Amino acid sequence: MVDYEQLLSDRVKIVKPSGIRRFFDAAAAMPDAISLGVGEPDFETPWQIRRAGIQSLEKGQTFYTSNWGLAELRSQIAGLARRKYQLCYDADKEILVTVGGSEAIDNAIRALVNPGDEVLIPEPSFVCYTPLTQMAGGTPVPLPTLAKDQFKLTPDRLRAAITPRTKLLILPYPNNPTGAIMTRDELEAVAAVLRDTNIIVISDEIYCSLTYGAAPHVCFAELDGMRERTIVVDGFSKSYAMTGWRLGWAMGPKELMRHICKIHQFGIMSAPTTAQFAGIEAIRTGEDDIERMRTQYDIRRRYLLGELRSMGLTCFEPQGAFYAFPSIASTGLSSEAFCERLLHEQQVAVVPGSAFGKSGDGHVRISYSYSMNHLREACFRMRKFLQSL
Known part of the structure; x- marks a missing residue:
């Protein structure tokens, strides 16, 4: 038995x-x-996005792509980052196309976390961060957020949670499940806490296009000195209604991204080719x-x-x-x-x-x-x- x-x-x-x-x-x-x-x-x-996927099949474009993803898709993602956030990423070395945003988060955590390393996770938050940290051998450290603070991460709570073993901070805003957002000033306060540390931030931007206030969404990597310590995760599922296409991406410093790509390379090889052609059209015409x-x-x-x-x-x-x-x-x-x-x-x-x-x-x-x-x-x-x- x-x-x-x-x-x-x-x-x-x-x-x-x-x-x-x-x-x-x-x-x-x-x-x-x-x-x-x-x-x-x-x-x-949207139909034009579906049509692009269909046409790629009709043309027989069913091959593996580069581990990093189609060059044209990475170029479109780089252009999107410039337009939305005034951030410049090298499409060849700093942008990785993944199987949804979830794979990007998993790969980033596994590339960075050693057994015993602590990962700070504002809660309530999406269900994947804690188990992915555990499966990487890390220690999830919840940072409770409160309704009276509009479920935002406060600098005092962050500062109190940092120890010599802290490796990562997950920054999940706009937030699932609360719907909370963080303004530029509030993110600046978080950045001030991190500025003299060696802590990396995974900024989960999957809902970045779905905000409802007057102020535009701010990406944490936009802030002074934060690009070098931030891995930006985004995808097509929520913004473009493409959940079943399983397509996302990660952007960050090339010194980190080449190692994140290694995990993707051996575990996945490449994101679905049909979805990547659809993704090109989504960024081109989906606004x-x-x-x-x-x-x-x-x-x-x-x-x-x-x-x-x-x-x-x-x-x-x-x-x-x-x-x-x-x-x-x-x-x-x-x-x-x-x-x-x-x-x-x-x-x-x-x-x-x-x-x-x-x-x-x-x-x-x-x-x-x-x-x-x-x-x-x-x-x-x-x-x-x-x-x-």
């Missing part, structure tokens, strides 16, 4: 399954359930599509925020991404209990805040990347649920 438990890696055994997928899978088994759990645009990939989708998300954001508050739930106003993160503390239920009961009593799936770190308990994440019809019906059912408590 094979003892599989003994065979498994200790690093894998300590990793917990995703708290998001559990509720998504349960809702999928209920024919009348409404799921507001997964952060996926309900828009189709109007981003604005069209962002406008619709903003309408949904304002509707959902108003509904949640009218139900008696306290909710921080999200300024980025496409999530609301209301407090359910007034119900007396834990996040897990609230989501379990809402799913089974009213067949609405949302995600417990505790899935995003301990500081997320007492909240739930609701995605408004779904249609207004879905949101209206979900809010109707949620109101009935709250009235029944």
Whole structure:
């Protein structure tokens, strides 16, 4: 009899399954359930982008690309960085095309983290950072953020968490699950803490095109002296509604990127060729599509925020991404209990805040990347649920 438990890696055994997928899978088994759990645009990939992918197949462009990605795609990404952030990256040595932003984060962590190194992770935050750190042998160090601070990372909390073993800071803004953003002044305060350290920052920019305030999004690498210590991660999934294409990228100093590319080289080889040709077209012609989708998300954001508050739930106003993160503390239920009961009593799936770190308990994440019809019906059912408590 094979003892599989003994065979498994200790690093894998300590990793917990995703708290998001559990509720998504349960809702999928209920024919009348409404799921507001997964952060996926309900828009189709714009037609001209799909057409570029189709045409690449028709032309027989089904070969491996360079490990770094198609030269034209990297050139387009470099141009995008110049236009959006006034940042200059060498398309040949400082930009790596990856299988989604998640692979870029994984590769960056594995390239930098030794056993025992500490990775600072603001929480609540996306579910991948902690397990990827654990699987690299590192020690995740949560930095709790609070609703009273608009879920922003404060310089005092950052400063207090830094030790001689600190290697990395994850900077996940605009934030999943809270929808929080950080302004230039707030990022400058973080930069001031890091300036005399040897800490590297992974700036997860996957929601950078989806902000709703008057001030433009600021990339951490834009700040004085921060480009040299920042790996910028971005992708096509959220901005261009290309989740299934699995296409992202990482940008950073060539001294780091050549090692990050080695991991990609042996683990993946190259991102999907068809997706890369679609990505070229997305950057070339997709800006109007981003604005069209962002406008619709903003309408949904304002509707959902108003509904949640009218139900008696306290909710921080999200300024980025496409999530609301209301407090359910007034119900007396834990996040897990609230989501379990809402799913089974009213067949609405949302995600417990505790899935995003301990500081997320007492909240739930609701995605408004779904249609207004879905949101209206979900809010109707949620109101009935709250009235029944």
